[in-house]
Amino acid sequence: MKHHRFEKWLRNIYETREEEISCTECFDLVSRFVELESSGQDAAASMPQLRQHLDQCRACRDEYETLRDLRRLGDESGLPSVDDLRNSLS
Amino acid sequence: MPSMSTQRTNEEWLNDLNASGEIQDAAITDLRDLLLRATLYFFNRNQGDVAGMDRDQILQCAEDCTQEALIAVMNRLADFRGDSKFTTWVYKFAINRALITARRERWKGKSLEQLTSFDSKTLTEWSLQDRSSGGLPDQSAIQSEISDTIWEVIERELTDRQREVLIMMVFNEVPMDEVVQRLGTNRNAIYKMLHDARRKLKHRLQARGFEIGEILALFTFQR
Numbered sequence: 001m002k003h004h005r006f007e008k009w010l011r012n013i014y015e016t017r018e019e020e021i022s023c024t025e026c027f028d029l030v031s032r033f034v035e036l037e038s039s040g041q042d043a044a045a046s047m048p049q050l051r052q053h054l055d056q057c058r059a060c061r062d063e064y065e066t067l068r069d070l071r072r073l074g075d076e077s078g079l080p081s082v083d084d085l086r087n088s089l090s
Numbered sequence: 091m092p093s094m095s096t097q098r099t100n101e102e103w104l105n106d107l108n109a110s111g112e113i114q115d116a117a118i119t120d121l122r123d124l125l126l127r128a129t130l131y132f133f134n135r136n137q138g139d140v141a142g143m144d145r146d147q148i149l150q151c152a153e154d155c156t157q158e159a160l161i162a163v164m165n166r167l168a169d170f171r172g173d174s175k176f177t178t179w180v181y182k183f184a185i186n187r188a189l190i191t192a193r194r195e196r197w198k199g200k201s202l203e204q205l206t207s208f209d210s211k212t213l214t215e216w217s218l219q220d221r222s223s224g225g226l227p228d229q230s231a232i233q234s235e236i237s238d239t240i241w242e243v244i245e246r247e248l249t250d251r252q253r254e255v256l257i258m259m260v261f262n263e264v265p266m267d268e269v270v271q272r273l274g275t276n277r278n279a280i281y282k283m284l285h286d287a288r289r290k291l292k293h294r295l296q297a298r299g300f301e302i303g304e305i306l307a308l309f310t311f312q313r
């Protein structure tokens with residue numbers, strides 16, 4: 001653990017709330033969160049508990065970031081084809 | 091050649107997937123295609139996780155994950171509430187399976203001992219600010235007190251399980267799903283253990299008079 005990770009961990013400790021949502025609840029809500037963000041709304045303000053869980057939980061955050069980026073590609077035609085994706089795996 | 095999925099509204103997706111015969115078959119084919127693309131997209135972005143697999147293995151893995159995600163989506167169709175695009179909702183399932191698989195792949199060969207090993211001296215080293223950045227003597231003393239307090243909580247206030255999970259995930263960066271697998275539990279239980287540990291740490295630090303602003307000022311790199 002490098003120093004900056006220790007700092008991040010301290011922040012996480014202090015940002016702990018007495019009640020936090022679970023990973024299951026996060027999974028259930030994250031598509032709505034991503035949709036709000038993609039329509040330009042302040043998703044973190046509307047769904048603060050979800051945002052807080054994402055800050056605390058790396059697995060859920062990594063999934064969220066991929067989901068967000070996929071959503072940003074727009075509709076289905078924006079997502080590369082199976083062939084293109086297979087080919088770009090080295 | 092695989093076709094690009096037909097664009098459907100949310101309603102059309104649900105109708106078609108719940109239909110029968112050719113309409114349902116076509117919808118499932120398109121759904122599978124989307125899930126596979128989301129899965130491959132994830133592996134593309136996380137090639138480090140799958141570096142131990144050759145290309146054929148990764149592609150097979152993607153197929154397996156896609157199948158699991160497809161089953162999960164079809165089982166949970168009634169849960170879709172329409173508060174996002176249907177595609178956003180289904181991508182979640184693909185990403186979740188892909189992440190679990192990829193992260194576990196990277197940690198496959200390691201022993202439980204490797205995952206759980208930790209030394210309190212390391213905590214002290216990590217928490218101390220680099221001397222060359224010109225920290226004041228007082229700062230080092232307070233930093234030591236803080237890391238001692240943290241170590242005390244870890245040693246004395248956490249349950250054995252909480253301590254084990256915290257060491258694995260916070261210090262040794264073992265991914266959550268690897269911990270889930272090794273301990274035979276689930277994400278929610280692991281999250282709860284870490285949450286309980288964080289609460290204890292927070293309460294103890296605050297009880298000793300360390301508030302967030304001053305602590306982070308002490309520990310933040312001089313920029």
